[in-house]
Amino acid sequence: MAQPTSPVTPSLVFVPNLRTDRGMGHLKRCLGAARSAGSSSVVYLAAEFAFVGKFPLFSRSVVQTLADQAGVTLWDHWPPGLSVPTVVVDLQATTEAAFRFLRDRCVRLVGWDEGGRVRGRFPFLVDSLPHDTQPLPNVRLPELLGLGVPPRAPLFQRPVQRVLAAFGGADSRGLTLKFLTFVKSLQGQGRWPYSLTVVRGPLSKVLLPPDTEVLEAPSNLAGLLGGYDLTVTSWGLTALESLAAGTPVVLLNPTSYHEKLARAAGLPTFGVGRPRVQAFWSGVEEAPEAARVAFGKLLRPPQDPGAYFAAFHGSDGFCPVCRTSGHPVFARTVHKSYHRCEECGMEYLSVHQLPEKQYSEAYFFEDYQKQYGKTYLQDFPHIQGLGRERLAFLDKTFGAQEGRSVLDVGCAYGPFLAAVALAGHRPYGLDVADAAVDHVKTALGFPAVRASFLDFRWQEAFPGHSQPDVLTLWYVIEHFPNLDALLRQANSVLSVGGIFAFSTPNGRGITRRFAPEKFWRESPDDHFSIWNPRNSRSVLGRFGFEVAAYRVTGHHPERFPGLKNPRGMFFALIRVLDRWLGWGDTFEVYARKTKELP
Secondary structure (H helix, E strand, O other), X not given: OOOOOOOOOOOEEEEEOOEHXXXXXXXXXXXXXXXXXXXXXXXXXXXXXXXXXOOOEOOHHHHHHHHXXXXXOEEOOOOOOOOEEEEEEEXXXXXXXXXXXXXXXXXXXXXXXXXXXXXHHOOEEEEOOOOOOOOOOOEEOHHHHOOOOOOOOOOOOOOOOEEEEEOOOOOOOOHHHHHHHHHHHHHHOOOOOOEEEEEEOOOOOOOOOOOOEXXXXXXXXXXXXXXXXXEEEOOOHHHHHHHHOOOOEXXXXXXXXXHHHHHHHXXXXXEEOOOOHHHHHHHHHHHHHHHHHHHHHHOOOOOOHHHHHHOOOEXXXXXXXXXXXXXXXXEEOOOEEEEEOOOOOOEEEEEEOOOOOOOOHHHHOHHHHHHHOOOOOOOHHHHHHHHHHHHHHHHHHHOOOOOOEEEEEOOOOOHHHHHHHHOOOEEEEEEOOHHHHHHHHHHHOOOEEEOOHHHOOHHHHOOOOOOOOEEEEXXXXXXXXXXXXXXXXXXXXXXXXXXXXXEEEOOOOHHHHHOHHHHHHHOOOOOOEEXXXXXXXXXXXXXXXEEEEEEXXXXXXXXXXXXXXOXXXXXXXXXXXXXXXXXXXXXXXXXXXXXXXO
């Protein structure tokens, strides 16, 4: 077994449940996923109190045997100071202490069928087991159960003759003996017409009556289930494997949590911890039809979970301002999770399973035209006019001054730079797009460089030129996932007294206020921070800036919900409120640098 001191740092760590009372399914599927993910993955045996409390655990020797069979590396201890790219948590219900431990040791944290109190804090949630636990996950992927689902639904309707009872690898709640006692009682009443086989799991210590037909720790239980007419088990992987094998199920559950999940799946149950006679017979009668419905609803052709998680990628889930993580997620889509930082109040985005955004010519032409009905260059005069308005507001706020040097970050094809030049100031441009920078330099004749702002150095880019008086980012700041680095860079570029101005979508605008689901769904997947006038003051204050003024823009009173006629008294009232209360969907910030940062 490789120890944590191995020089190879894994890119993927699986953290399975080790508590016997929660069954062996979590451990087995993590071992299987790690096996298919390859040598860059390990399984961390989180046996610390923060993870398992005082509950009994699977024995280390049994876990090692299973890992050896799978060819998987185990970690008994997390290497000190090590952070890994991705951790997949399969604990069923993660404690807050365990969540904090793992959060601080990885870039991306994924909850797999997470059902605990910290479910809402996981940056990404994937559910493969059917349940309705809130909040909803980013994705539902029953394919990750890896079940061998036949192309056609089985014929579940058949006479019951052979019954199989299987209650997990450990059966810590003693359901096997309780069910056998139940069957014995029915046999004494002449009401048990079936043959019965009982599975004794590898960790089960139950002593069975000598006349019991027993399957001792079968290595491939899933392959045997199709040979029976009914499976009696608990909610979990065995129940779903039975459906995939074409065998109906009735469930005796160990806890009310399992009972809740079973009912959500639509499968018949006959007790929690103790069998109930009438519920059992009703369950046997309902089992074929319930199995048919559940088969179509729950099961999908298998997808390799190891390959899925090995290829998982996305942003780090850290607050872009204070670089802390683990903050609550208040909105999710398939590829996006929106967090609210408990430290600084910033709302921010983490993205998952998306290609990195490329700001190429297509971004300014095809993509721009799809959104606005014209290309960026066709919209040049309009954007230049907006630039004149911004410069006028800047003069109004800080006082008119000729010949300011203005660095526009994300200058694109230069409409704001053109407005700067016409106003008698000195324009400088910066952008990551080659074609845009070439246009600014050749067509407009302004100095410009192609660079990332985070790597930009003024004297290297524009040697011999004094530091800029004004730094602007028009609809650019939200594209940076690390605002800490960006705002420190902004501070370093300007001298004390320099002006910092930017525009961004308004997190308190009319769309966010009255149609939040639409706002999150349609917000671009490269807008990593959600600003508003209130949080901009405190955030900028952290980085040596003092806000002098706001300018709320993007007024669209017609977006007020239920407003079908953009005329009349009601529309006039909404238009007044929109202006008065600052409901515009965008806004601008004008700040001055007041101090250097340490």
